[in-house]
Amino acid sequence: MDILPILSTLRRHKVTAALVILEIALTCAIVCNAVFLVGQRLDNISTPSGIVENELLQITANGIGDQPDAHARITADLAGLRQISGVDSVTMANQVPFGSSSWNSSIKLSLDQKRPTVQSVTVYYGEDIPKVFGVEIIAGRAFQTNDYTWFDDAAKSGNATFPKIAIISDALARKLFPDGNAVGKTIVTGTNEVRIVGVVKRLTRPSIMDYSTAGYSMLLPIRMTMSMGASFIIRTQPAERERVLAAAVTKLKAMDNRRVITEKRTFDDVRKAYFASDRAMTGLLIGVCVALMIVTALGIVGLGSFWVAQRRRQIGVRRALGARRKDILRYFQTENFLLATIGIVIGMVMAFGINLLLMAHYELPRLPAIYFPVGAVLLWLLGQVAVLGPALRAASVPPVVATRG
Numbered sequence: 001m002d003i004l005p006i007l008s009t010l011r012r013h014k015v016t017a018a019l020v021i022l023e024i025a026l027t028c029a030i031v032c033n034a035v036f037l038v039g040q041r042l043d044n045i046s047t048p049s050g051i052v053e054n055e056l057l058q059i060t061a062n063g064i065g066d067q068p069d070a071h072a073r074i075t076a077d078l079a080g081l082r083q084i085s086g087v088d089s090v091t092m093a094n095q096v097p098f099g100s101s102s103w104n105s106s107i108k109l110s111l112d113q114k115r116p117t118v119q120s121v122t123v124y125y126g127e128d129i130p131k132v133f134g135v136e137i138i139a140g141r142a143f144q145t146n147d148y149t150w151f152d153d154a155a156k157s158g159n160a161t162f163p164k165i166a167i168i169s170d171a172l173a174r175k176l177f178p179d180g181n182a183v184g185k186t187i188v189t190g191t192n193e194v195r196i197v198g199v200v201k202r203l204t205r206p207s208i209m210d211y212s213t214a215g216y217s218m219l220l221p222i223r224m225t226m227s228m229g230a231s232f233i234i235r236t237q238p239a240e241r242e243r244v245l246a247a248a249v250t251k252l253k254a255m256d257n258r259r260v261i262t263e264k265r266t267f268d269d270v271r272k273a274y275f276a277s278d279r280a281m282t283g284l285l286i287g288v289c290v291a292l293m294i295v296t297a298l299g300i301v302g303l304g305s306f307w308v309a310q311r312r313r314q315i316g317v318r319r320a321l322g323a324r325r326k327d328i329l330r331y332f333q334t335e336n337f338l339l340a341t342i343g344i345v346i347g348m349v350m351a352f353g354i355n356l357l358l359m360a361h362y363e364l365p366r367l368p369a370i371y372f373p374v375g376a377v378l379l380w381l382l383g384q385v386a387v388l389g390p391a392l393r394a395a396s397v398p399p400v401v402a403t404r405g
Contacts, residue, residue: 016303024347033355094151098204106189137201
């Protein structure tokens with residue numbers, strides 16, 4: 001089909017054509033960036049923790065009054081929890097992946113180093129954390145019983161009782177020692193030198209500001225007490241979680257009726273709470289995309305119907321001159337394809353500009369080029385489907401219309 005007659009017709013309907021082009025351009029620009037943001041959010045939500053999420057429970061409790069025997073109390077609490085049927089292992093940890101707290105430290109490779117090699121690394125404290133969390137040790141060894149010290153003892157005594165060894169994540173090991181094995185190497189956390197004795201495959205940070213550093217974590221052999229704001233972390237079988245959680249709460253209250261349980265949840269609840277805003281934003285962005293696509297489709301249908309109504313006599317003349325139904329159908333589909341193409345080109349430029357603004361103000365990455373052809377194909381298909389109804393009505397106009405005044 002000759003495109004020149006179509007362009008000539010569009011020049012005579014500049015305002016209507018401009019409305020369709022603008023609508024498609026705005027949809028292209030917004031949808032490309034919205035879909036990109038949805039992808040980013042979904043990537044965040046699917047971030048692996050490195051732990052056995054479906055086996056873990058978290059209980060946070062606060063005692064009332066002074067607890068001078070904190071070490072003995074926590075030891076007794078942990079022993080009592082281990083007696084519950086279905087409990088595989090238990091610890092008191094300062095934090096968990098995707099949790100609400102974040103204990104961090106900088107890392108240097110030597111004491112005389114002026115600037116840290118890594119500015120912020122999450123530090124996990126708790127006895128037997130590798131076993132309870134179910135993290136996979138891919139190099140070196142786990143902590144042994146005589147490696148541990150109490151947090152408050154280490155804090156009071158300074159470097160004298162601070163742990164001399166550490167386990168780090170593989171992500172941190174590759175950052176610190178990209179050219180070799182990290183086990184046996186010495187690093188500095190704060191002002192303390194520690195030797196790396198093990199590397200775990202993955203252990204995600206609680207509060208993630210930058211997902212490229214989400215795996216930067218370290219474990220130190222430090223026992224925690226309840227006064228340090230730590231939580232009981234219990235490992236059990238997935239099917240036993242609800243029963244064990246209820247039994248653990250009952251047990252802790254029975255051991256100290258003054259104890260206040262402030263939080264009790266499975267790790268599934270921890271993940272859901274942490275990514276609640278991401279899920280909400282994903283739903284909102286998907287809703288915006290769907291709404292824009294519907295509005296654009298309705299706009300194309302409305303304007304297409306308007307054009308058909310205006311051109312009934314012209315269409316009748318073409319039919320009287322020998323144009324077939326499929327020729328009329330193809331005419332309107334080609335016309336829509338041309339308008340959509342112009343709108344998509346303008347929309348891509350706008351999408352790139354919006355992405356630059358988002359990069360400047362929200363530190364988002366550059367919009368991948370793949371979104372442009374995918375968005376173009378989607379809008380071309382949307383345009384063809386939307387114009388199909390008006391085009392079929394146009395194709396059904398009989399030649400006799402040409403003879404009417």
